[in-house]
Amino acid sequence: MTFKRTNPLALAVLALLSERPMHPYEMAQTMRERHQEEVIKLNYGSLYTVVEQLHRHELITAGATQKAGNRPERTVYAVTEAGTAELHDWLRELIAVPAKEYRRFEAGISMVGLLPPHDALAVVEQREAAVGEQLTALAVLLEKLAGMGLPQLAWIELDYRMAMLRAERAWLAWFAAATRDGTVGGYEDWEDKHR
Amino acid sequence: MTFKRTNPLALAVLALLSERPMHPYEMAQTMRERHQEEVIKLNYGSLYTVVEQLHRHELITAGATQKAGNRPERTVYAVTEAGTAELHDWLRELIAVPAKEYRRFEAGISMVGLLPPHDALAVVEQREAAVGEQLTALAVLLEKLAGMGLPQLAWIELDYRMAMLRAERAWLAWFAAATRDGTVGGYEDWEDKHR
DNA sequence: TCCCGTATATCCGGCGCAGAATATACTGGT
């Protein structure tokens, strides 16, 4: 069986190991330091499973377990050639091919007609505010990173996220306005149904 | 234990049953007809598990199993009052609170520096094209739905998705341009590393 | 020196989900 590209955590592992050999716990530390867990869900349980998977498929090799100091034993892994190839190919796929992702907000908004217009407006406005806060937080972070002399390429995903959040906020603002003054298509029926 | 709002399929079930009682297979049919599976992942295995869960939590009740014609037995479910309350509350939460979602593209683009600039540009352009196609497909669909006399509120989630796709395309175009003429911050190091 | 909280490092049990397989009944063509 060929390796299944399900958990992106495996991608992170390959990327980290292509810098230098590490043991799982160290990977987790490094991911935390670099704020990678912003983008890829980190979870110790999953980490060890994923490492084992990669090992089974010989995308990484396990070095001897060492005991440094007197801490628990730890296994140091290194990436293989096949592993690097997998990393690059997976990356290309992730970027080139838009994957179908089921976003929770889409599910919610698709049923917004089930809520009375007044309630709907309230929750949409709440989200608008929340998204606004995320945007200012992101702006602060970007400021800081740029100030530290990090190149744009190092935080390009935040740039992307910022663009998406801006678009979402704009859409929410439009929808809120259209709900407030009843110009959203189908408003009459909506009002009538909830009376 | 209180009901866990994990699988959005449960949301769809509650919404469908708040129209009229149904058996699981019928729910699936209806979801298909209404193109709800565009927004909420439908899968027979999950459907039956989710229905059972809702039943355990008494958010829906099971009617007697009937045999229509001579087809397999089927159990018809109906929503309870607690179920309707759950539906509305869940909906409000989904809309009001932006959930942390780990998008695959963000994971990919965050590591784009691992690919040589030339490859990176190629895959970004591929995605740009793909997103463009999704946009035209969506535009056609919206045209059709509006032509059928359906109110905007009935396909509001597509409107949202369209806005997001436009923003993504714009960002991709920017990034592709910045990569082509080397104006993305950190381009020199990027070039140097891959030689 | 004793104790407690935190850091290091891994393992494990349970559960939800997905992709089947299963079983029967219609429908249309020859």
Next chain:
DNA sequence: ACCAGTATATTCTGCGCCGGATATACGGGA
């Protein structure tokens, strides 16, 4: 009348993931 293919309905089983449990070492205060 027969067969293949599709529609109707549900069940089953494995596997990945997650949260919490486990075990040990280190550091600092009283």
